[in-house]
Amino acid sequence: MKIFTGAQVKELDKYTIEHEPIKSEDLMERAADALTRAITASWGTDTAVVVFAGPGNNGGDALAVARMLAEKDYRTTAYLFNIGNTLSEDCTINKKRLQDCKKLRKFIEVTNEFDPPRLEKGMLVIDGLFGSGLNKPLAGGFASLVKYINQSPAQVVSIDIPSGLMSEDNTYSVRANIIKADMTLTLQQKKLSFMFPENQNFIGKLQILDIGLSKDGIESIPATYSVVEEKDIKARILHRNSFAHKGDMGSALLIAGSYGMAGAAVLAAKACLRSGTGKVTVGTPKRNNDILQISVPEAIVHHDKDDKYFTEPIDVEEFDALGIGPGLGQNENTAIALITQIRKTQVPIVLDADALNILASHRAWLQQLPKGIIMTPHPKEFERLAGNHYVDSYERLCKAQSMAQQLHAYIILKGHHSALCLPDGTVIFNSTGNAGMATAGSGDVLTGIITGLLARGYKQAEACLTGMYLHGIAGDIAAKEKGMESLTAGDLIEKIPQAFAFLDK
Numbered sequence: 001m002k003i004f005t006g007a008q009v010k011e012l013d014k015y016t017i018e019h020e021p022i023k024s025e026d027l028m029e030r031a032a033d034a035l036t037r038a039i040t041a042s043w044g045t046d047t048a049v050v051v052f053a054g055p056g057n058n059g060g061d062a063l064a065v066a067r068m069l070a071e072k073d074y075r076t077t078a079y080l081f082n083i084g085n086t087l088s089e090d091c092t093i094n095k096k097r098l099q100d101c102k103k104l105r106k107f108i109e110v111t112n113e114f115d116p117p118r119l120e121k122g123m124l125v126i127d128g129l130f131g132s133g134l135n136k137p138l139a140g141g142f143a144s145l146v147k148y149i150n151q152s153p154a155q156v157v158s159i160d161i162p163s164g165l166m167s168e169d170n171t172y173s174v175r176a177n178i179i180k181a182d183m184t185l186t187l188q189q190k191k192l193s194f195m196f197p198e199n200q201n202f203i204g205k206l207q208i209l210d211i212g213l214s215k216d217g218i219e220s221i222p223a224t225y226s227v228v229e230e231k232d233i234k235a236r237i238l239h240r241n242s243f244a245h246k247g248d249m250g251s252a253l254l255i256a257g258s259y260g261m262a263g264a265a266v267l268a269a270k271a272c273l274r275s276g277t278g279k280v281t282v283g284t285p286k287r288n289n290d291i292l293q294i295s296v297p298e299a300i301v302h303h304d305k306d307d308k309y310f311t312e313p314i315d316v317e318e319f320d321a322l323g324i325g326p327g328l329g330q331n332e333n334t335a336i337a338l339i340t341q342i343r344k345t346q347v348p349i350v351l352d353a354d355a356l357n358i359l360a361s362h363r364a365w366l367q368q369l370p371k372g373i374i375m376t377p378h379p380k381e382f383e384r385l386a387g388n389h390y391v392d393s394y395e396r397l398c399k400a401q402s403m404a405q406q407l408h409a410y411i412i413l414k415g416h417h418s419a420l421c422l423p424d425g426t427v428i429f430n431s432t433g434n435a436g437m438a439t440a441g442s443g444d445v446l447t448g449i450i451t452g453l454l455a456r457g458y459k460q461a462e463a464c465l466t467g468m469y470l471h472g473i474a475g476d477i478a479a480k481e482k483g484m485e486s487l488t489a490g491d492l493i494e495k496i497p498q499a500f501a502f503l504d505k
């Protein structure tokens with residue numbers, strides 16, 4: 001599913017109006033109808049409703065919803081904020097329609113002084129102040145109104161976007177001046193800012209309402225951001241030839257684990273084996289040999305001459321993919337071995353965990369990375385790698401996007417919605433997974449899966465996307481059985497087969 005920017009939403013609106021064709025006011029009526037249906041599905045007619053409408057089309061939607069709710073016998077009061085006499089055309093049309101509505105309790109147009117109504121428990125506030133047209137942080141009277149609504153005990157439904165929240169960049173938004181909605185009814189598609197963890201408590205429960213914007217328009221307008229869907233992954237799954245033997249299924253090399261961190265190597269190796277690859281070899285220090293041999297008997301162990309660390313680059317001729325980093329440690333000899341290993345590796349590479357931390361302390365090496373390299377940092381690892389601290393997820397994502405372009409790399413910024421930044425500057429968000437997966441070793445499992453998929457024959461973009469998605473589905477299946485609280489990385493590995501089976505359906 002594409003995520004359009006505020007400007008692109010306008011373009012899509014225009015496209016729909018011209019090509020369907022439909023009058024702009026009728027499109028607003030269609031949106032209001034969908035909004036009203038969603039509201040009436042959750043709140044009964046005994047609910048007193050207070051609608052706050054802004055001067056633009058978000059306000060127009062709100063006024064149309066006020067009329068529809070009043071017609072359905074909800075006790076509805078509406079406030080329209082028309083401070084600068086700048087109502088949009090469709091907002092003006094809906095103001096007139098609302099004024100003609102006999103069943104509305106009260107309509108107040110605020111042009112100067114505003115005497116706020118009492119907002120009590122059990123009441124419902126419809127927030128239609130600003131939507132995708134917000135162009136600067138809220139201040140003055142609007143900021144005070146937002147604070148007033150937020151501190152009230154009433155429930156709040158935001159139309160399209162909680163007022164005060166920008167569709168994309170909230171770096172300069174004042175967080176106290178953003179509506180904290182209980183429910184956001186967003187039109188047609190998610191907004192980019194909805195993907196970031198710090199915005200979740202503004203959005204509340206999210207519902208996406210289909211308002212029938214042009215399918216051709218959606219198809220033809222290119223989007224930088226999108227959310228991956230089940231059908232995209234299903235179409236990418238490689239199927240086994242019935243005559244396959246292990247030699248055809250690829251051979252993966254994982255370099256992982258230092259002394260005391262053998263678990264990272266075990267988890268990555270197990271996940272790699274579960275991802276369909278024919279053969280897995282684990283490069284690990286001598287002391288980890290027995291642990292690996294016993295816990296992952298299916299894997300071949302290539303032990304380093306060093307007892308505790310990875311110090312000797314491995315010949316990669318016989319391998320189809322390399323995953324390196326989980327539990328590696330950041331010893332200086334390991335750092336030298338890492339960059340030598342990267343330089344001599346011709347097959348696709350996944351860098352994770354300590355491999356990324358090592359690069360963060362040798363940032364000049366970033367320029368030596370081969371094109372097409374995959375990196376899977378969590379936010380802190382990414383910040384170390386980029387050598388900067390970011391104010392919010394949007395700023396961090398922008399940096400990851402530009403780094404992916406600059407290095408021709410695939411960067412998976414891990415998080416609630418992991419974001420795959422591709423070398424062409426586009427970003428694809430994952431849509432599976434849950435908070436239970438924020439647990440030690442979860443990242444090692446992802447590295448194992450992606451390395452396995454690469455060895456199995458998936459191209460980089462496909463391996464990253466399928467890997468993120470599978471990892472999330474495995475987590476969702478595990479959480480259903482064991483609950484999020486007790487989920488461990490080992491549980492994820494156990495559920496990879498079911499995740500594949502789900503995608504095979």
Ligand SMILES: NC(=O)C1=CN([C@@H]2O[C@H](COP(=O)(O)OP(=O)(O)OC[C@H]3O[C@@H](n4cnc5c(N)ncnc54)[C@H](OP(=O)(O)O)[C@@H]3O)[C@@H](O)[C@H]2O)[C@H](O)CC1
Nearest residue numbers: 013028056057058130131132133134135136137138160187
């Ligand atoms: N395709 C769809 O999804 C549809 C969406 N609809 C609804 O339309 C809004 C977007 O409407 P738009 O008119 O573009 O924008 P807004 O209503 O959000 O706001 C524009 C007005 O707000 C003023 N503004 C902007 N920022 C501020 C601020 N910080 N403080 C005060 N005022 C502000 C702006 O004034 P300017 O002079 O600054 O331009 C405008 O007056 C979308 O969210 C949906 O709800 C359609 O109804 C159906 C199709």
Ligand SMILES: [K+]
Nearest residue numbers: 130159161163
């Ligand atoms: K709003």
